[in-house]
Amino acid sequence: MNKPFRRYLTIAALAAALITLYWLLPISGKLAYVPDAPPQLAVWPQINVVNKGNDELEVIVQDVTPWVFVRLEMAGAETTLVEHGAQNATGVWQWKWQVRYPPDAAPLNLYYHRNTGCQLWATLKTAVTTPIP
Numbered sequence: 001m002n003k004p005f006r007r008y009l010t011i012a013a014l015a016a017a018l019i020t021l022y023w024l025l026p027i028s029g030k031l032a033y034v035p036d037a038p039p040q041l042a043v044w045p046q047i048n049v050v051n052k053g054n055d056e057l058e059v060i061v062q063d064v065t066p067w068v069f070v071r072l073e074m075a076g077a078e079t080t081l082v083e084h085g086a087q088n089a090t091g092v093w094q095w096k097w098q099v100r101y102p103p104d105a106a107p108l109n110l111y112y113h114r115n116t117g118c119q120l121w122a123t124l125k126t127a128v129t130t131p132i133p
Contacts, residue, residue, distance in 0.1 A: 045110065047124050052098070058082075059097040061122075069113030070121075072097045075106035078116060 045063040052058050059072060059079070066087070072079045072095075083096035108124040 045122050046121060047108070047110070049108075049124075051101040055101045057097060057099050057101065059108065061097075062092050062094045064092055066093050067112040067121075070095055071113075071118065072099075073109045073111070074099050 013043060033077070038091070042064075044065070045061050048060045048062075050058040050060065059074075061072070068082070068085070071084075072081070078104065079097045079099045081095065082098050085093065086094050106125075109119040111118045111121070112121045
């Protein structure tokens, strides 16, 4: 056989073997690129519940929309608004409420007011855990 023909035949055989091996691999067909630090996608409103001690919780709500009339209900009862609509340097608005410890798994309902009346903004289930002595 001719040397150049043998070289082409060898390359073609290797390519066929690689294609066959690739075809036999269990690939699902989905490819996802995940960078080292994926971008954070903010979901609004953001609700944080902080234990302040003495049977009190502080509920901090943040949003990018400056709602004027807001209301927070815990277990069906209205709560005390401590800070109304303060804006930080990044343009995020913040509201704070002080509440007493709710019953177990009490719903936390957040409302805002529009021209159409009071609208449910967000709901959060609370669960107060008792420390184990």
